[in-house]
Amino acid sequence: MILESQNLCHFLYDLIRKHNQQNVWTEVDGERLFIVQNAKDADYVLRVNHKNYHKNMLWFRHTLGQTRLSEDGEAWKNRQQLTQPFFTHFDKEKLALISKKFTGQMINEVINKQGLTLDDSVLRKLSICILTKYYFGITVEELGINIDNLTRLMDYGSEFSIAAPGSANKHSIKSIMADLMELRVQVLQDLAIFRYGHFSDSPILQALIQADSAQTGIILEHELLALFTAGAETTASAIGWACYLLGRYPEIQHVLEEESAHAGHFDGYWEKLDHAVKLESFISESLRLYPPVPVISRCAVQNDRIGDEVIDAGSKIAVSLVGIAYDMQTHKNPWVPNLEEALNNKLDKTQGRYSAFSFGPRVCGGKGFAMVELLSVMDTVCNKVHVETLDSGVPNFHWKSKMLYRGGFPVSFHLR
Template sequence: MSNYKYPNKLSFFNFLLRSTSIAKNPIPFHRKWFDEKGDSFAIKSPFYGHIILTRDIDFTKHILQKKHKKYHKSKIQTHYLSKYVGYGLLTSSGDYWLEQRRLIQPAFHKEKIQNLVDIIHKAIKDQVSQIKTDGFVDLYPIMNELAFEVVAKSLFNFSAQKEILSRLQFIIEKLQLFIVKELRMPYKKLWYTLNGDIKYHMKLVKESRAIISTIITQRKVSKAKHDDLLDMLLHAQYEDGTTMADTQIIDEILILFVAGHETTANALTFTFKLLAQEKEALIKVKEEVAKLDKQQIDPLQEITQLEYTKCCVEESLRLYPPAWITDRVNIEDDEFKAYALKKGTIIGSSIYELHRNEKYWKNPEAFVPERFSEENRKKCLPYFMPFGAGPRLCIGNNFAMYEMVLTVSEVLKCFNIETDEAQIKVNPLITLKPVGVKLRFTHNA
């Protein structure tokens, strides 16, 4: 294929002029260029070659589902991310990824997650009981702590000390911030090497792996049985009957921490902020939660019956998807509609913009949980991708939904919530982070 054809081009010079602002927050620029150039546009970068950004549903499904074998995760994830968080499900590609996915998938089947619900619920209750009711408080740290505890308890149940887990939490957050700096400003790589930044963060990587290695060793020595994810990872067998090496287990655990706690903390922060702003929706959720609370049913039954609560969580995920952008690179030349794409083209699909594209959503900027009600959801689901799509759909999607619905229920059983600011600010790092969200919690009368 010699005559390559790309979507409307944006000059790299135009991009470079704004690079500092884009590094801080690319979303306003994406919106501007989508509006000017159409639902897909291209840039030719001296660092990464051809890059396409899209908010088109067909193009997104083409790379994630229909032609997924031609499209691997880009070096951004398989190389840059993996050196910090290991070569696990999120960062691996090809045959190795498929083998790992088949091995780990059973642990995340609905039935298995249902076994974890009691552990998840207890961790949520413990965290919610610590929420303070003195004025407006920063919401994200509370949700971050809660989500980290849920992942930690689900992974390790009772086999890790609080101080050790806090250290792990600190390291993971530090690494994520630095990964974003390195990705957004590749031209500063030499400076990061000279000023010791890379050396410092690689030291943190070593420490995080040592922490998890110690937990694995202690579990193996103790022979204790815990119905948690670590037990599953230790005992999962490949087709030939062998199990994962410790280094592989460490990779997968780091990925589960990185992918599993921060995305949920972000999503919960956005959900509570939106509910505090949208009083009608908040009243409906509180009524649904109170009604079920009187019935004293177990957490698993509660999840299935909190229908409107789930709609609110899904609508929050539509407006503020934590995995706000996903990328792929074609491993051979490809064609899509009028485009002819050279091998090695990076395609970034903006889930954030796709979820707000007027072609697919009526009144896309508004918070309307009813979109996801039983009678409406069929119209929405083809354009709803908060957990990705295709074979690489997020393995923890059921886990995350259970955790979020139970958290919203538990918080609103205990508290009323208020906000004093209409605006919602975001910081698009590897995940879409909320900025400066403050809520006031007051005990229910």
């Protein structure tokens, strides 16, 4: 089988139908690739024997620079110890309120446009504004930073993140590199405002500025880019898919609207969200059906075995988070959302609340942050609007460092 990286998502969904839970060898852009499709082997690669499976993110390093996302060993550990405390310990009430406020603005914007699609750019603006408002007290928009340039740069990183371009498209590499260099200079210049602006009350920024030196190799602008890629692009995709799912399943939308409207009285907004068990199950199901990061890329350091398969040193491994989530043994009907199953099997690793964030030491650093943000955004959506979609078939997937709907999510909002 030969796969081109732009068809990656459709390919992964075809694969689970044909070879549910089975690992397969394939070829992407001329390079051999071993695709892991079940939770047991994924756990082996990502946790049990993680030391033998390094990150395969050369293109991310080319585009974003060395960051916590792309590095292994000491270079990763130093960066992880630097930023993780800020992602683990955060103010849930503050984040929930910020997310609610920006979601309200996003809804007004979409309704005023009277569009039938939920644009990637609207979603991206929402998630990056939430992230930057929370951590820096100001949004990238207020700072005048061009979000589209940021996104284009991040897209370059993902374009070849599963396999470097093979000989077929070598001729286009020159023009890609020229554009990439220019874009990179522009984005890094834009982000320097965080270095020279005065955000003295942002603890994560202060920590990054302090660590930024030739000795550590840590560069503030690079780590900011990694934060925006990891923390905003992913949630933007998750919000788009959750809205799409609401439109596809009006009966679920009704259940969530009821839960939100009749939640009773709580001391704070976060407390209300913390009790929204149906909404939490829905988000888990949305992350299971449409994981924003559908695949994780690794490279074997030494010869090994995964299941019955011999893996040579240097082999490229892709752990399909789609494959794990559509486990036909665990899920009665893995193709449709099932809130009850998500609630009853809360601890099962094939549930979206786990599988979409990966396993082991390289598990998503912002998993807790993402869940609070998603709960608040989707509670606001369920409360304020009725979501509709005209689409009733297989989604038209689009791969751009995260999984999206080609041409924007086909959903419309109608005020309640």
